[in-house]
Amino acid sequence: MLTDPSFIYLATILPPILLGIIIWKSDKFPEPGKFLLASFLLGVSIILPLDFFIMITEGHIAPMLGLDLEAIKAWNEGAWKEEGAVYPAAERTFMSFFRAAFLEESLKFALLLFFCVRLSALNEPMDAIVYGAAIGLGYAAIENIGYLNYADLGTAWSLTMVKIRYVPLIMHLGFGVIMGWLLSLNLFEERSPFKRRIMLILALALPVVLHGSYNYLGASDVYPVLILISTIGIIYFYRREQLRKITEDSDKAKIENMDVFYSYLVSVILVALVILQAIIKNT
Numbered sequence: 610m611l612t613d614p615s616f617i618y619l620a621t622i623l624p625p626i627l628l629g630i631i632i633w634k635s636d637k638f639p640e641p642g643k644f645l646l647a648s649f650l651l652g653v654s655i656i657l658p659l660d661f662f663i664m665i666t667e668g669h670i671a672p673m674l675g676l677d678l679e680a681i682k683a684w685n686e687g688a689w690k691e692e693g694a695v696y697p698a699a700e701r702t703f704m705s706f707f708r709a710a711f712l713e714e715s716l717k718f719a720l721l722l723f724f725c726v727r728l729s730a731l732n733e734p735m736d737a738i739v740y741g742a743a744i745g746l747g748y749a750a751i752e753n754i755g756y757l758n759y760a761d762l763g764t765a766w767s768l769t770m771v772k773i774r775y776v777p778l779i780m781h782l783g784f785g786v787i788m789g790w791l792l793s794l795n796l797f798e799e800r801s802p803f804k805r806r807i808m809l810i811l812a813l814a815l816p817v818v819l820h821g822s823y824n825y826l827g828a829s830d831v832y833p834v835l836i837l838i839s840t841i842g843i844i845y846f847y848r849r850e851q852l853r854k855i856t857e858d859s860d861k862a863k864i865e866n867m868d869v870f871y872s873y874l875v876s877v878i879l880v881a882l883v884i885l886q887a888i889i890k891n892t
Contacts, residue, residue, distance in 0.1 A: 621753045621774055625746040628782060632742045635848055640730050645743045648725055652747020655716045656755070666708050674888065676700050702887035706821030706880045714784060714816045715873065717744050721792060722869060732861060734793035735847045738786050745785025749778045776833050780823060783836035784816040790843050791815065796862050806868045813872045814879055821880070 626649075633645055671678050680697035681704060725731055725740040753774045791812035795805045823832050 618754065618757065621757055622750055624775065625750040625753075625778055625782075628778070629743055629746045632739055632844065635844060636735050636739050637848060638733065638735075640736060640739055644725075644728055644730055645739065648720070648740050648743035649747040649750075651720050651724060652717065652744040652749075653751045655713070655720070655744075655748050656751045659712060659716060662712050663708060666712065670707075671700075671703060674703070674884070676703055676888075678704065698890065699884070699887040701825060703884050705824035706817070706883050709824050710817045710821035711876060711880050713748065714788070714813060714820055715876070717741075717748065717785065717816075718788060718813045718872070720744050721788060722864065726792070726796070726864065731796075734790075734797045737793035737796060738789035738843060738847055741785040741787075741789025741792065742782055743785070745781040745783075745788075746778070749781035752777060752781070779833050779837050779840075780820070783840040784820055786840045786843055787819070788812050788816050790847070793847075795864065805862060806871060809864065809868050810872045810875045814876045817876050817880065821883070 629645065629649055633639055633642070667678055676699060677697070678700055681700050721737070721741055721744060725737070725744070728740075731737060731740060756773050789812075791808050794800070795808040795812065798805075798808075800808070819836070823836075826832060
């Protein structure tokens with residue numbers, strides 16, 4: 610039974626759905642199920658534009674920067690054993706921080722801003738966290754299916770494959786919760802326009818940096834544990850703070866278009882600086 614393909618795919622799809630339900634029910638004032646389902650499915654749909662952006666990234670942007678992405682594949686296949694082999698740090702940095710982290714988190718951020726924030730049901734801080742989690746879990750579900758499509762199902766329950774399938778699930782959940790938490794500080798906390806702008810910038814920049822760092826560090830067992838603890842802590846704190854229901858007439862701050870632009874701009878600059886540093890160090 611454990612090696613049956615149907616069971617393996619079911620065991621891959623069910624955890625993100627179950628985690629989403631748990632977080633949904635942890636909200637003292639649960640969001641409409643139809644909106645959370647829509648957010649989850651939109652998270653799944655990220656794979657469509659992501660594939661296009663990856664094609665542009667690998668086919669045009671990387672060559673423009675003089676990066677040989679095949680060097681990473683060769684290194685993983687044993688090139689590191691060769692005498693005088695040079696670790697492709699610049700290529701790995703680019704793949705970790707731009708191709709993976711920035712592209713994926715940018716698309717999640719866009720869904721959170723241009724779909725979830727516009728919902729009247731998103732009317733208190735915990736809501737932004739729940740919607741961020743739903744989008745992250747939706748993307749994690751489709752990403753995990755993708756891993757299976759390129760793997761030998763006979764090794765589906767090996768330690769390596771289990772980590773490949775379930776650790777990113779924790780990470781995407783955590784990044785979504787952190788993104789939603791910082792967005793809630795922009796939407797519902799009484800702050801100056803400048804401080805609200807900083808919260809919005811961090812809502813994208815921090816998940817990008819955390820995601821890129823995780824990808825670059827590789828198989829770190831401590832990192833996912835820290836993200837999981839942070840995720841549980843944020844949800845627990847905000848659940849405790851839900852002392853009253855904020856009505857739809859509450860003052861949900863409007864997000865300015867320029868603040869959205871600054872969020873993407875700062876994240877691009879951060880990623881560019883990290884990649885540039887790696888390129889310079891590698892030359």
